[in-house]
Amino acid sequence: MSALKVALSSDHGGIELRKTIAHLLESLDVPYQEFGPEANESVDYPNLAFTVANKVATNEVDRGILICGTGVGMSIAANKVPGIRCALVGDTFTAHATREHNDSNVIALGARVLGPGLAADIVKIWLETEFEGGRHETRLNQIAAFEQAEH
Numbered sequence: 356m357s358a359l360k361v362a363l364s365s366d367h368g369g370i371e372l373r374k375t376i377a378h379l380l381e382s383l384d385v386p387y388q389e390f391g392p393e394a395n396e397s398v399d400y401p402n403l404a405f406t407v408a409n410k411v412a413t414n415e416v417d418r419g420i421l422i423c424g425t426g427v428g429m430s431i432a433a434n435k436v437p438g439i440r441c442a443l444v445g446d447t448f449t450a451h452a453t454r455e456h457n458d459s460n461v462i463a464l465g466a467r468v469l470g471p472g473l474a475a476d477i478v479k480i481w482l483e484t485e486f487e488g489g490r491h492e493t494r495l496n497q498i499a500a501f502e503q504a505e506h
Contacts, residue, residue, distance in 0.1 A: 359482060360416040362407040364390035366400040366429070369422030369466040372474055376420060376464075379475045385482065388416065404432035411460050412438040419461035420478060426463035433461050437502050440495070445469060450477040454484035456491045 361380060365373035373391060380387045390406050392398050400423050407419040419441075421429035426443045433441035441461035442453035445468060453459040462481055464474050486492075 359385055359418060361385055361387040361482075362390065362410040362416045362419045363387050363422075364403040364407045364419075364429075365392075365422035365466070366398050366403060366424075367392050367395050368424040369464070370395065372422050372464065372466040372469070372471060375471045375475060376422070376478055379478055383479070383482070400428045401432040404429045405436060408433040408436035408439045408441070408461060412436050417460070418482070421461060421463045422466050423463070424465060424467040426465035426468075430461075430463035433463065438499070440498075444477050444481065447473075447476055447480050450481040451484050454481055455487045458486040458491070458495055 363373060363376060363380070370392065377387065377389060388410070391403055404421055407421055410416045411419045419433070421433060423429045430441045430443040433439050439461055440457055440459045441463055442449065442457060442459040443463045444450050444453060445465065464477065
């Protein structure tokens with residue numbers, strides 16, 4: 356897992372959970388870049404989501420973790436970046452399945468709906484789970500082709 360590089364960001368509502376996840380990444384020896392406010396000043400989450408998503412899409416980092424109040428806004432914004440498969444995750448089963456079946460490269464977490472222990476478990480499982488490939492790869496190729504097509 357130490358070969359992974361992660362971009363981590365939050366809006367003002369996710370600062371404390373972001374710090375928890377940063378400590379987790381340090382304990383797992385996962386290098387990360389951190390983005391987001393240090394104080395509880397209101398910030399616009401789309402710009403933070405785009406920053407992390409672009410770092411993943413350009414292979415500057417392997418994965419991204421986004422945190423806002425519910426995770427919904429961050430996931431919507433991140434998924435606007437071509438090549439990003441951001442999953443809003445609120446449980447450990449989904450954390451595992453979204454990596455194994457969907458090869459998610461970004462996750463979004465809700466700081467107002469997850470406790471720090473569950474959030475840390477989700478991130479750890481998500482980082483450790485490998486993509487299964489096979490029939491799932493065929494489906495991801497369909498998504499990628501749709502992304503690249505003109506509509």
